[in-house]
Amino acid sequence: MARYHIETYGCTSNRGESREIERRLRDAGHYRVDGPEVADVAILNTCTVVEKTERNMLRRAEELADETADLFITGCMALAQGEEFRAADIDGQVLHWDEVPEAVTNGECPTTTPDAEPILDGVVGILPIARGCMSNCSYCITKEATGKIDSPPVEENVEKARALIHAGAKEIRITGQDTGVYGWDTGERKLHELLERICEIEGDFRVRVGMANPKGVHGIREELAEVFAEHDELYDFLHAPVQSGSDDVLGDMRRQHQVEEYVEVVETFDDRLDYWTLSTDFIVGFPTETEHDHEQSMALLRETRPEKINVTRFSKRPGTDAAEMKGLGGTVKKERSKEMSELKREIVADAYEDMVGERREDCLVVEEGTADSVKCRDSAYRQIIVQNASDHGLEPGDFVDLEVTAHETMYAFGDPV
Structure with a gap:
């Protein structure tokens, strides 16, 4: 099991994503330590609100890369400006937050606790x-x-x-x-x-x-x-x-x-x-x-x-x-x-x-996203984000038909049909 150190900057959305990262890591048998110098891995959840913040994120990423064996960089700056970390030659992996827990496991199986219950x-x-x-x-x-x-x-x-x-x-x-x-x-x-x-x-x-x-x-x-x-x-x-x-x-x-x-x-x-x-x-x-x-x-x-x-x-x-x-x-x-x-x-x-322009039926609204959005899963478990969810009356547990309108690397956007 890995010892991890995590730092979170920015908005409540980033803090929520860090909590989910930690929940999955704990479920997999890993545990948090205080300080990167005693950790196997460090996780930096970044913000990119202003230029000064970006400079601070690059500096902190460089410090963490020197202090721990493996560094995983996620959050807004990592996703929007990942090339900045690569250009700075920072020895860390830039990942979507949802990928961080599996990357930390180093290919190992998840660890279920002895008394694991539903x-x-x-x-x-x-x-x-x-x-x-x-x-x-x-x-x-x-x-x-x-x-x-x-x-x-x-x-x-x-x-x-x-x-x-x-x-x-x-x-x-x-x-x-x-x-x-x-x-x-x-x-x-x-x-x-x-x-x-x-x-x-x-x-x-x-x-x-x-x-x-x-x-x-x-x-x-x-x-x-x-x-x-x-x-x-x-x-x-x-x-x-x-x-x-x-x-x-x-x-x-x-x-x-x-x-x-x-x-x-x-x-x-x-x-x-x-x-x-x-x-x-x-x-x-x-x-x-x-x-x-x-x-x-x-x-x-x-x-x-x-x-x-x-x-x-x-x-x-x-x-x-x-x-x-x-x-x-x-x-x-x-x-x-x-x-x-x-x-x-x-x-x-x-x-x-390839999904853009297609209709996906019976997508399940799984959880709330950020800024009045919801995260849905289609029949193949691919993630589709619906923005302005309250306008459509969508909340977790609903099933909805969606037309895929756009995409990012790791997910798509859709509108209810």
Whole structure:
């Protein structure tokens, strides 16, 4: 788990986003410390209201980059003027705030607390379906806290989902260290069965499946894709972190899958679903990653073109086998991260640009945004922002048909039809 230091500047919107970042980090088993000098990672949530503020943000980012191992820069200035940080040669990653928690995890699984129970947060119900995983990744410290997979019975999770829906949940988020291996400890692969049972619960709601490693998904890819295709309650969204496009690096990471298995999962979902979102992760600069390995990762990114991509520079976690490996230089990791992040922005922006002018039906209003806006999710879990929400009478929990009118790199804008 990582020790993080976070600093927030600017308006209440930025403070709200920092609170959400911290909530997700705590859910993943990370903890806050006072001061960047004792932190594994520092997070700078920036403001850009006036030129003097911008200079202060650049100066503070430079200070934090010198004081901690990894720096993540988000907020208004990062998104509007990210090139300023790059021009200043600041050793930090510029990210949308929603990407920060996953970047901090360094490719590790989320950590569910031992007593994890369903949580209703607004109209979002969070349902941990199991604890632990079946992996032994060389860079991951999470397994030390979670152990092997421990899967409650399907019926028990269905009842928890039913209780969340009856309590007002409109979106059920299925979580776990690795949802794809749910049921492996009982000798059966049960994720598709669980999802089908949850979708049969009475009510108007949506279900998002959390991270599932490619190996677990690969063995049930046909059954899983069929369940997605049959049930509108399921967001057509799959988060399958590949981490590298090189089988050699995957072997050194002790990932259980090979690149071909990941590609076969993607092809199966492509065959069954006309419109869906592939989310994946890449760790850049693993100690044994060569330039050729990096090029293989870039090629895989171009081939599969996931619509959501988390790019993380490798950093050592104490007590892991990868921490004992001779690492790559910071400059090499920075250059490879920059190259992949630029390709990522291009691919994701293309995906959202393709949505402009199209109608998206039954989008769920998930939460309030800033300045009288709301954040909605379409059938593929892509984010669409509706501005002037009060004029349309929209609030979290509503379903609405939207016409996509414009886009930014990580989200789109829409108007009610």
